[in-house]
Amino acid sequence: MFKIDKHQNRIEKLEQSSFTELGFRERAHLQEWLANKPDALGEELLIIQKEFAGFSDTSERLDLLAIDKQGSLVIIENKLDDTGRDVTWQAIKYASYCSRLTKDDIRQIFQSYLDRYSFGSKAEDELCAFLDADEYQEVVLNKGVTQRIMLVAANFRKEVTSTVLWLASFKLRIQCFRVTPFSRGEDLFLTIDQIIPTKDAEEFMIGLAAKAQDEIEGVEAEKARYTLRREFWSVLLAAINPRTDLFRTVAPGIRNWLSVNTGRRGISLALVVRRESARVEVYIDVGSKESNEHLFDTWFRDRTEIEKSFGETLTWERLDDKRACRIKAERPGNVFDREQWPEMIDYMVDAVIRLETAFRDRLAALPAK
Template sequence: MYKINKSSNSIQRLEQKSFSSLGFRERDHLQEWIAKEPSVLGEDLLIIQKEFSGFDETHERLDLLALDQQGALVIIENKLDDSGKDVTWQSLKYASYCSGLSKSNISKIYQQYLDINEPGSNAEERISDFMGGHDFEEIVLNKGVSQRIILIAAKFRKEVTSTVLWLMNFKLQIQCFRATPFAMGEELFLNIEQIIPTQDAEDYMIGMAEKARDDIDSQTQLKNRHIVRKEFWTQLIQTMNNTQSNLYQNISPGVANWIGAGSGVRGVGFNFAAAKHYGRAELYIDRGNKKENEFIFDQLFSQKELTYPLNLKP
């Protein structure tokens, strides 16, 4: 690795170091760096526990446990200058242990982590934000055999790389990252690069894995929450159709967390929305034009006590 010197239009070689020669330790340093900046592994990961030992009848501890944005658990094992020969077997054990973690288990594990590291934070809310703002009840975590493994070391033994490459033939999602410290004077640098699989190969394999998950999802029966929701909308529509309103005569119940009907006025709709913590009726205004939207809102607001139909055309 080289440092660019713009003033002299030259490059300067950085001195490759070992973690041990610099006095760095696995748990106190490398593990903490990754926990604080997991994006160094090339993707958005949510660290949910460190030194996790919550396995029945065993005192083993995995280094870092994370979630990816597909809801899969990611087991991260860190070694310093040498991977050792047993890290693959070790990580496979941890992956098998984690395969049995339920959604509520994962939330509880993360809450314990937050209580120590970020007191006052709520695990379900943080997971929802990480997963794109979806309701926690809608999120699927640790589905099937979706568990992933990430191994990090300065040097990987052939016993490890050979085993990893063989396991990848069975669609196991496992990656090896080489972590190398460098120095220039008093300045220290860290380079982390993915060596297995190579990035181009991984992009292809991830695409195939996502397609496989989509195929499985398309064949999966509706989950219980969708069945309950559809029954709720069925009863609500029946109730609405027994009133003077006829807006919901042609509305069919679905599995989304809202249903809507037109008001008869362009760009103005009536919606019902239901989630775990709220249920509400909405008047939704959207004509695609800010001034028209504001005009309709102002008209409705100024005459909110009236019961007769309004002329909403600007």
């Protein structure tokens, strides 16, 4: 840090010191500075308690407890010249304890603080004023998993910054502030800099964390879908194999379809399940769009006879914007709802057997594979 001398048009370097050298202590000084000037941390905060020890079955105390403009609790942990190795673990514990606090718990905690430091003030009034609420009933506090952590220290160990960055990737709202004292004669100065995430990159890092978490959740959800679909196909194959040899060589998979070749090149019978439907189909892809459409059109001309043999109306999809063609029958059904499985499986097993029967002679009339 430099002091500007306007008269001499020069800058003078200030001497960087440590809190210990200057005789400052964590609770008596740094904590008091922040308690009385919380916006030094870059935003409006309402301090609601110091040395909070309202945790059951533990004698631990967090340094400062605050509320931000969204009504979220903010755990502020202060260290002087060095964070130590365990400050992240300590702060996470406090955040977990505070996650259980109800609106009335917070009101009582704040009222206790006001009774000690601002006698005569009412917690409800102060909270309404800070959160711009007309009535206390409108105030929302500590909603869901919205707790935040602020770590304040002169120096952050690598194991601390590494842990903080990793935790931030899981959308934990955690910030690190470096506080540095300077001296010039009898004059003392203090800088407070947000170093994780840096202020300019904070929005970007939050976006990256949200994206990374969404991707992780997406992968986990996909694994769950794979597992459920494999189980569904296992149940279906156990039901269909005693009735027909069509799928006897097919193993249950993780995809939303099972298919078998009909013995004719490029024509398959398939079972397909989705979140909205369960279907059976004849899929035509014999090599070229023209060949597919020619075969589809030939069968389409005989659709009345084919549907009579099948026993219900079929959906004929020429799929002019694609190479392949499809002929299908489907019913509503959700493969991810186990209660719907019996009805879906009964329909699909019966329908695919009927579909193969309806097309058997026409398939036999085609050139062999």
